[in-house]
Amino acid sequence: MKHIQNNPKKNxxxxxxxxxxxxxxxxxLDLTHKIIFQKVTNQVALxxxxxxxxxxxxxxxVGAGMLTASVSGDLxxxxxxxxxxxxxxxxxxGAGALLIVKNFASDVEMFTKAKELAEAIGHNVELVTxxxxxxxxxxxxxxxxxxxxAGTVLAQKILGAAAKNGAxxxxxxxxxxxxxxxxxxxxxxxxxxxxxxxxxxxxxxxESEVYFGVGIHGEKGYRKEAFKSSEQxxxxxxxxxxxxxxxxxNNSYAVLVNxxxxxxxxxxxxxxxxxxxxxxxEQLTIPFLKVGNHLTSYNxxxxxxxxxxxxxxxxxxxxxxTTDASHW
Amino acid sequence: MKHIQNNPKKNxxxxxxxxxxxxxxxxxLDLTHKIIFQKVTNQVALxxxxxxxxxxxxxxxVGAGMLTASVSGDLxxxxxxxxxxxxxxxxxxGAGALLIVKNFASDVEMFTKAKELAEAIGHNVELVTxxxxxxxxxxxxxxxxxxxxAGTVLAQKILGAAAKNGAxxxxxxxxxxxxxxxxxxxxxxxxxxxxxxxxxxxxxxxESEVYFGVGIHGEKGYRKEAFKSSEQxxxxxxxxxxxxxxxxxNNSYAVLVNxxxxxxxxxxxxxxxxxxxxxxxEQLTIPFLKVGNHLTSYNxxxxxxxxxxxxxxxxxxxxxxTTDASHW
Numbered sequence: 001m002k003h004i005q006n007n008p009k010k011n012x013x014x015x016x017x018x019x020x021x022x023x024x025x026x027x028x029l030d031l032t033h034k035i036i037f038q039k040v041t042n043q044v045a046l047x048x049x050x051x052x053x054x055x056x057x058x059x060x061x062v063g064a065g066m067l068t069a070s071v072s073g074d075l076x077x078x079x080x081x082x083x084x085x086x087x088x089x090x091x092x093x094g095a096g097a098l099l100i101v102k103n104f105a106s107d108v109e110m111f112t113k114a115k116e117l118a119e120a121i122g123h124n125v126e127l128v129t130x131x132x133x134x135x136x137x138x139x140x141x142x143x144x145x146x147x148x149x150a151g152t153v154l155a156q157k158i159l160g161a162a163a164k165n166g167a168x169x170x171x172x173x174x175x176x177x178x179x180x181x182x183x184x185x186x187x188x189x190x191x192x193x194x195x196x197x198x199x200x201x202x203x204x205x206x207e208s209e210v211y212f213g214v215g216i217h218g219e220k221g222y223r224k225e226a227f228k229s230s231e232q233x234x235x236x237x238x239x240x241x242x243x244x245x246x247x248x249x250n251n252s253y254a255v256l257v258n259x260x261x262x263x264x265x266x267x268x269x270x271x272x273x274x275x276x277x278x279x280x281x282e283q284l285t286i287p288f289l290k291v292g293n294h295l296t297s298y299n300x301x302x303x304x305x306x307x308x309x310x311x312x313x314x315x316x317x318x319x320x321x322t323t324d325a326s327h328w
Numbered sequence: 329m330k331h332i333q334n335n336p337k338k339n340x341x342x343x344x345x346x347x348x349x350x351x352x353x354x355x356x357l358d359l360t361h362k363i364i365f366q367k368v369t370n371q372v373a374l375x376x377x378x379x380x381x382x383x384x385x386x387x388x389x390v391g392a393g394m395l396t397a398s399v400s401g402d403l404x405x406x407x408x409x410x411x412x413x414x415x416x417x418x419x420x421x422g423a424g425a426l427l428i429v430k431n432f433a434s435d436v437e438m439f440t441k442a443k444e445l446a447e448a449i450g451h452n453v454e455l456v457t458x459x460x461x462x463x464x465x466x467x468x469x470x471x472x473x474x475x476x477x478a479g480t481v482l483a484q485k486i487l488g489a490a491a492k493n494g495a496x497x498x499x500x501x502x503x504x505x506x507x508x509x510x511x512x513x514x515x516x517x518x519x520x521x522x523x524x525x526x527x528x529x530x531x532x533x534x535e536s537e538v539y540f541g542v543g544i545h546g547e548k549g550y551r552k553e554a555f556k557s558s559e560q561x562x563x564x565x566x567x568x569x570x571x572x573x574x575x576x577x578n579n580s581y582a583v584l585v586n587x588x589x590x591x592x593x594x595x596x597x598x599x600x601x602x603x604x605x606x607x608x609x610e611q612l613t614i615p616f617l618k619v620g621n622h623l624t625s626y627n628x629x630x631x632x633x634x635x636x637x638x639x640x641x642x643x644x645x646x647x648x649x650t651t652d653a654s655h656w
Contacts, residue, residue: 001535002518002519002535002536002538002555002629003595004518004558004561004591004595004596004598004599004631005557005558005595005598006557006558006559006598006602011594011598012594014597014598014601014602015593015594015597015598015601016597017601017604018597018598018600018601018604018619019597019619021600021601021604021614021617022600022617022618022619052594053592053594055592055593055594055597056593190330190332191330207329207330208330210330227330229333229334230332230333230334231334233332261590261592262589262590262592262627262629263332263627264381264383264589264590264624264626264627265343265383265384265621265624266339266340266343266380266381266383266626267331267332267333268332269342269343269344269346269347269383270332270333270334270339270342270343270346271332272346272349272350273342273343273345273346273349274334274342276345276346276349286349289349289350290350291346291347291350293593293621296592296593298592298594299590299591299592299629301330301590301627303332
C-alpha cells in the first residue's frame with residue numbers, strides 16, 4: 001500500500017502545519033507539542049487528543065462550542081503527558097480544564113499523568129473517559145472491554161456547548177458520565193486499515209468477508225461473516241445495540257454513522273438509509289443524524305454506528321448548536 | 329472489492345434519502361428526479377449536477393450562498409434533461425437559472441437539452457461549463473481536453489455568493505467564464521477507483537507506481553511514474569501548473585487540495601504542506617486554502633490540486649463567506 005508521505009517521523013507535524021495554515025484565522029498551533037488550540041475566556045477548557053491516524057479527530061473539532069485544544073500523538077500512539085500539560089497551560093483561563101479521553105489503557109495513562117503534573121502546578125483538572133464501543137460478545141473473555149471510539153465526537157460536541165454556556169468543571173464531569181452511560185458504538189470492517197510503517201494489516205478478510213466489532217486501531221472484532229448487503233450490516237449492528245439498549249417505542253436517539261477512512265460517502269449514506277428503516281420499524285425517533293468521516297481508522301473500509309440515547313432533552317439542541325470547529 | 333450496497337439500481341436514491349433525512353431542516357428532496365434543493369427568492373437559481381460517485385459533490389453544496397439545487401444521475405452517468413428541467417421549475421423564482429456544468433460531453437449534452445426544454449416553457453436559463461482539468465501533455469492527441477473536475481466546487485462557491493448578493497444571470501455568466509479562465513486542476517492517483525458494477529478498474533498501477541493527470545471517472549492520465557514521496561507529487565503538479573500559469577512573485581491563489589475518495593486526511597494534509605512550501609519558494613501567496621474530500625472519484629486513492637488565480641479581489645472573500653451547504 002502506497003502512502004502519500006515523506007519522512008514518516010514528520011507526518012504528524014507536516015499535517016498539523018498544513019491544517020493550521022488552512023485555519024490560521026481562528027486556531028493556533030504549538031508545533032513542538034503538536035497542539036491545536038483556541039484561547040478561551042470564562043469557560044472550562046476542553047482538551048482531547050490521542051494517537052494520530054483518526055483524522056479529522058481530534059483537531060478538526062477544535063473551535064468555539066466544541067474542543068478548546070487537541071493534542072496529537074504519533075500514529076496510533078498517545079501524546080506525552082508533557083504535551084498535554086502544555087495544552088492545559090495554553091488554554092486554562094482559570095475555570096479549569098476537562099480532559100476527554102478515549103478509553104484505551106495507554107491514553108488513559110498519559111492523560112492521568114498529565115492531570116497530576118498540571119495539578120501540581122496549580123491547575124484545576126478533571127479527566128473523563130469515553131467508552132462507547134460495545135463490541136462485546138457475551139461468551140468471550142473481552143466482555144467488558146469498552147473502547148473509546150466515534151461516539152467521543154458526540155460527547156465532545158455536547159460538552160463543548162455546555163462549556164461555552166458556562167457549565168462548571170464539576171457539572172461537565174457529571175454531564176460526561178451521563179453521556180457516556182447512554183452512548184453505544186459498534187463498527188464493521190470490509191477491509192483492514194493499511195498504515196504507514198506497518199507491512200501487514202492487523203487482520204485480513206477474504207473478498208467475501210466482513211468483520212463485526214473491530215476497533216479503531218485494527219483491533220479484532222467479534223465475528224467474521226460472509227458479506228451480503230448493507231442491510232445485513234445494519235441489521236447486525238442495530239440488533240446488537242438493541243440488546244444493550246432495552247429501548248421502547250418513541251425513544252429518541254442521536255445517530256452518528258461514521259466512515260472509517262476509505263468508505264465512499266455513497267456507501268455511508270446507503271448504510272444510513274438502512275439504519276433509518278430499522279429505526280422506523282422499532283418506532284424510534286432520530287432528532288439528530290450525522291454521517292461522514294468523523295473518527296477514522298486511517299484508511300479502513302467500513303463504518304461504525306453510534307447511538308446516543310437522548311435522556312436529556314437539551315442534548316439534541318446542543319448537537320445542533322453552532323460551532324466554528326472545521327470538521328463538525 | 330466489496331461495496332456497502334443493496335440493489336445497485338437503488339444506490340443513488342437510498343443515498344439521497346439518507347442525506348435528506350440528515351438535512352431535512354434546510355433542504356428539500358425530489359426523490360423521483362433525484363434533486364436536492366432549497367427554495368430561493370430574489371436571486372438567480374444555481375443548478376449543478378452530474379453522475380453520482382463524486383460525493384459530496386454536488387448535493388453537499390446545496391445551501392444558501394452556494395448551489396440552489398443539485399441533480400444526481402446514476403453512477404458516473406449524467407442526469408436526464410427532464411430531471412434538470414424539474415430542478416429549474418422548482419427553483420427559478422423568476423430571476424432565471426444558471427446551469428453549472430462540468431465539461432464532459434455527455435453532461436454538456438444533457439444540460440444543453442434541459443436548457444432548451446426549460447426555455448420553451450418560459451424560463452430564462454444560461455449554461456456555463458467548468459473545464460479546470462489541465463491534464464495535457466503537449467505532444468499527445470488529447471492536448472485540448474479540459475474536463476470539469478474539483479475546481480468546479482470553488483466556482484460554485486464564488487457564484488453562489490454572487491447570486492445571493494443579487495448578481496444578474498448575465499453577470500453570473502461573465503463571472504463564471506472569468507473564474508474558469510483562471511482555474512487549474514491536476515490530479516494524481518496511487519490506486520484506481522473500484523466502483524460497484526464494474527469488475528475491473530479502468531487502469532491498474534503496480535505497488536510502486538503513481539499516475540499523473542487522471543480524470544474523475546478513471547480516465548487515464550498522462551504519465552505513470554515510480555512513486556517516491558509526497559514532495560515528488562507536489563513538485564510534478566505545481567511545476568505543470570506553473571508552466572500554464574505564468575505566475576509572478578506575489579501573485580495570489582486560492583488552493584484546493586481534494587481527496588479522491590479513499591485518501592486519508594493525514595495524507596491530504598502532508599501533500600498540502602509540500603504544496604505550501606513550493607508556493608513559498610515561488611513567492612506566491614495563498615489567501616484561501618481548503619483541504620478534504622470535495623469532489624471524489626468514488627474510492628480512488630489520490631489527490632487533485634486546484635489553483636484559482638485571484639484576479640478579482642472579491643473572490644477570496646466570496647470563498648470565505650458563510651453558507652449553510654453541508655459539505656463546504
